[in-house]
Amino acid sequence: MKRFFVKHLLFLLLTLFAVSFLVFTLNEFSPGAVARKVLGAYATQEQVDLLTKQMGLDRPVLVRYVDYLAALASGDLGYSARFKLPVKDVIFKHLANTALLAAIAFACIVPLSTLLGVVAGMREASRLDRVILMFSTVVASIPEFALGVFLASVFVVWLGWLPGTATLVAGGGWSVAAQLVLPVAVIVLFDSGYVVSMIRASMVEVMQRPYIRTAVLKGLPFRSVILRHALRNAMLTPVTIIMLQINYLIAGVVVVETVFAYPGFGRMMLEGALYKDIALIEAGALVAVFLAVVTNILGDLAYMLLDPRIRA
Amino acid sequence: MSTPVAAGTLSASSPAAARVRARRWRGRLAALRESTPATVGVAIVLAWVALAVLAPLIAPYPPNANDMAALGHTTPSKAHWLGTDHLGRDLLSRILWGARPVLVIAPLAVLGAAALGSLLGLAAGYYGRWIDLTITRTCDIVLSFPVIILYMIILAHFGSSAWNIIGVLTLTKAPIIARIVRGMTLDLREREYVAAAKMRGESALYIMLVEILPNARGPLVVDMCLRTGYNVIIIGALGFLGIGLPPPDPDWGGMVKDTYGMMMVWPHMALFPCAAISSLVVGFNLLAVGLRELGLRD
Numbered sequence: 001m002k003r004f005f006v007k008h009l010l011f012l013l014l015t016l017f018a019v020s021f022l023v024f025t026l027n028e029f030s031p032g033a034v035a036r037k038v039l040g041a042y043a044t045q046e047q048v049d050l051l052t053k054q055m056g057l058d059r060p061v062l063v064r065y066v067d068y069l070a071a072l073a074s075g076d077l078g079y080s081a082r083f084k085l086p087v088k089d090v091i092f093k094h095l096a097n098t099a100l101l102a103a104i105a106f107a108c109i110v111p112l113s114t115l116l117g118v119v120a121g122m123r124e125a126s127r128l129d130r131v132i133l134m135f136s137t138v139v140a141s142i143p144e145f146a147l148g149v150f151l152a153s154v155f156v157v158w159l160g161w162l163p164g165t166a167t168l169v170a171g172g173g174w175s176v177a178a179q180l181v182l183p184v185a186v187i188v189l190f191d192s193g194y195v196v197s198m199i200r201a202s203m204v205e206v207m208q209r210p211y212i213r214t215a216v217l218k219g220l221p222f223r224s225v226i227l228r229h230a231l232r233n234a235m236l237t238p239v240t241i242i243m244l245q246i247n248y249l250i251a252g253v254v255v256v257e258t259v260f261a262y263p264g265f266g267r268m269m270l271e272g273a274l275y276k277d278i279a280l281i282e283a284g285a286l287v288a289v290f291l292a293v294v295t296n297i298l299g300d301l302a303y304m305l306l307d308p309r310i311r312a
Numbered sequence: 313m314s315t316p317v318a319a320g321t322l323s324a325s326s327p328a329a330a331r332v333r334a335r336r337w338r339g340r341l342a343a344l345r346e347s348t349p350a351t352v353g354v355a356i357v358l359a360w361v362a363l364a365v366l367a368p369l370i371a372p373y374p375p376n377a378n379d380m381a382a383l384g385h386t387t388p389s390k391a392h393w394l395g396t397d398h399l400g401r402d403l404l405s406r407i408l409w410g411a412r413p414v415l416v417i418a419p420l421a422v423l424g425a426a427a428l429g430s431l432l433g434l435a436a437g438y439y440g441r442w443i444d445l446t447i448t449r450t451c452d453i454v455l456s457f458p459v460i461i462l463y464m465i466i467l468a469h470f471g472s473s474a475w476n477i478i479g480v481l482t483l484t485k486a487p488i489i490a491r492i493v494r495g496m497t498l499d500l501r502e503r504e505y506v507a508a509a510k511m512r513g514e515s516a517l518y519i520m521l522v523e524i525l526p527n528a529r530g531p532l533v534v535d536m537c538l539r540t541g542y543n544v545i546i547i548g549a550l551g552f553l554g555i556g557l558p559p560p561d562p563d564w565g566g567m568v569k570d571t572y573g574m575m576m577v578w579p580h581m582a583l584f585p586c587a588a589i590s591s592l593v594v595g596f597n598l599l600a601v602g603l604r605e606l607g608l609r610d
Binding site for chain 1: 466565594
């Protein structure tokens, strides 16, 4: 257990170093651009040069990288040129919004896809299995923006039941809860398609094991074969995949956030990237990778807890 | 590995082997028809390929031509079967032309990722030790990065062109392929025919590419199919986010980006490109589902 944490912690640190250095050097390809962005198109070149010097952007890359790390260690994430606010404030506000979206979606995805995946996988090639398999394949094939457009054209344009934007500011007669329905629905549909097929595949494999045949042959009702013998084993592999979805839900939902004008982390990163807001991109990338690696570790941990064979 | 068994292995280049291979391929194509998902998937993908190839011949209008007269009624009509967009450009023509970049970029990026990923995976699995450790760790780092954020950073910096998109897709998908190939190489390198090749004094590169890689192709082909579908989704998403292929040439994601704000008035402008991209991805994914089914049956 101790070794597990030490190993993963080292990997987390290594990854954060690698990513921060990569993003940092990547940003070096547009020197001067930061000052230009801050001052706007009408500033003279002299003003831009002066600000570049003031911000210390004319020093060698490595020196600035070390400085950057030192600042990071003291909790200073820099200043966002796009939002004109400290990066810390910008990031955590948007991250909280996305976390809300992700939490609701995750709470729907896990039970829904477990149910569908198990029901489909317990009788491979049955009619129900075919229907669920086709449904999950098709749903996972539709890009998120297309799902958003399809759902919006039915529920917003045609029926008028829901608002087409989710700005989290109650207005136009729509509550925040109503605003959240469509973004959550798009995420749940798109992501469940993938998770269902993973759980189904695992279930199909488990159902072919000898201990299931034994359980069936000794006359146990099918229900308890599934619930007591198959389910736990079938969830082993998917549990890592389910944990990985948290990563997608927080950093990968930029498209959904853009469709519904949701003020989340992904859209903040997109704005930062388009605006070349370097401080924001760097901090955001670090946060995203940190979350990714931590959910990875949690996935491994959950796997260990579920499988007594590798619990050392 | 310590028991050399060399006799009786069929040389890969003999005419008999070529005939066997040809028969096997024909058999496989016939088998494809046995799976309904595979048949439907192949049909959809081939239909889009045909439409894309024939676009210059069958598209009723040039893709970027504005029909100002149509702006009064942009909805589908006899002159414009799928209607026009907000600039009076014929939607059908733009959707047909829009199939071309996607169907070039997505497969090219998959081939690139397969080539790079296979080499990395083979090297990691075959040599083991520090080479394996370095490659696996690097792949883990790339994989742990939320790719869409990586695309945003890279494309916003270097500008987006078809080649840049192929480049980032190749680099971010290669680790996944590398992981699959590595796993299979670990298993395959202990086989007798590999030991035999070693006894013959073949080079490591020969053993990896000729003895091991062809035996790992089954899962690889299924995965490449899935990857192509995902690449289509990502190319669409990049277009939708405004960091995809540069305008004004038609790009499905970009078409949706330009028009989804007008959905309350003209939903068709966003709906048709969405339907186009969805159907193409469904095609690739059905093909993957079918191939996996057929693979399991053998």
